[in-house]
Amino acid sequence: MTAIALTKIYPGAPTPAVDHMTFSVPAGQSVGLLGPNGAGKTTLLKLACGVSPPTAGQITVHGAAPGGTAKRDLAVVHQSGPFDMMLTVQDNLRIAAAFRGLSWRRVRSRAAALLDQFDLAGRAGDLVFTLSGGQRRRLQMVRALLRVPRLLLLDEPSAGLDVEGRRRVWDLIGDLRRTHGLTLVWTSHHMDELERNCERILVVQHGRILRDGSPDQLKDEAGQVTAELRTGSPQDWAMVAECARLAGLAADRRADVFVLTGDDLRRRLPAVIAALTDRQVAIESVAVAGSSLEDAFLALTRPEVPTR
Template identity: 50%
Template sequence: MTPAVHAHDLVKRYDGMDRDAVSGLSFDIEPGAAIGLLGPNGAGKTTLIKMICGATVPTRGAVEVFGADPAAPSGATKRGIGVVHQSGPFDMMLPALDNLRITAAYKGLRWREVRPRVDELLTAFGLDGKVRQLVFTLSGGEMRRLQVIRALLGDPPLLLLDEPSAGLDVGGRLQVWSLLHELRRRHGTTMLWTSHYVEELERNCQRVLVVNHGRLVEFAAPRELADRFGGQVALVRPDSPRDTDGLLAVLGRGRPQLRVTAGDGHVEVRGQATRTRLPALLSDAEALGIGVGPVEYRTPSLEDAFLTLVGAGHDG
């Protein structure tokens, strides 16, 4: 079966840079899959997305979308890719419906044929009453939903989602997730999904591409990554809230193997050595007169694995 996305030794270096933005990436994405793309800011995620949608070409290596070059002059492959940008441009002085009409024309779609699908999406996203409003009058969340609708015009076989739920409240985020799941179920749409909400990828993606410094770190299922790299997490509560700072200082002696942070009335301890090193540190705390309350161990998450794989100092 031809992969939805095939990347082989993919390299991109921009003029004036002393290192590759993307360096030797190789992977395949199967048709119909929902794949997360996770990495800190500057990891190469945006550059990778640009190469997949044909907006920029590789310096070396190759990327194919359903077996074709997305940057081919014909533009046929590119028109079969829907993209939800972080800040996709609209004509702010045109109504929402006219913006969708322009997108349909750009994609070579007949407006009369796609209008029923447009109306269906507008209703599903709660924008059917907003179509005559100028875009600049819409709220941030409404613009975000309009971006998703625009990307879905023509039911593209590949959908690139760059922060699709940014700016949405919890209800709006759940609505977008549900509609994207339905899109995959009905049309077999392949999705490459990047988000600063690590939980979003954990809940919605079958596998996750983890990249850092332009290189592929891991490509596996969220649960597999959490189990392999998430380490162990413990929440330790002092008997008295006034002892939180003292408990934090004592448990901090476990660095650098353990990452220790203060929470709301507790101290959080993370790291592969948590279960082996924590008991001795708690004994030290009690010897100093710091009462130790309940210790709660929890299942590691994809976010825990991400911190291990790319370091705690990430900003995205």
């Protein structure tokens, strides 16, 4: 999935919903979209599905324009379930299969297996309106996965799910990634969900990409990363300070803990540990602490207060 100067302006809107976005999602990667409400995340997914045409710029899925042949290998979990509430679970799945050009005879056993995986076994004959909100959310996952896609778009997939339901979704998606090399584009307001399941995050606000990086990179940008190192003896202070200096880090002693700070600490820390090991300094523990993904998100999206 690739976007080049992608722009979407809705009639009458004062600003673009998507404003000159440029990015690429390689095959097999899981990318999270993180942003406040109205940032343009859902609009971006609609553009990727081909249900909304761009105002300017370009977006391609598997090298082709959205819709058409590209749509065969794409599946979406929407924020709101596209169900007929007065039809049964099975009838809704049969309609979904028909829309995707799938033979119900061929996918029926897969549908049954998915219903079982998402704790919906025995509900195939029930009307959808009788399901709870969480059950309907899980049914959306079943609907999307009737055929294993190459690209799965997830728009708040855990909304309305309890902790067990969220973990079940995560585990199944993880299995699909490992087995089929699935590509994911994932929006969520659950920071832990994106941090756990995405190796890359795009922070979006006002239709623009503010940052593009791994969860650790975003957290490191939000504040200072520190490492607390404990050795067998306070007498090791001079050695710790010297090894930290040689690695480009600063060291401070706080009681029986040595605290290391400095730019790019995560990358430099192994050199400090290796140098201390070579000098036969016994290291009891090392703990790295930094800002949370929530801290990073707030730091990036918080409006600046004008100075007087």
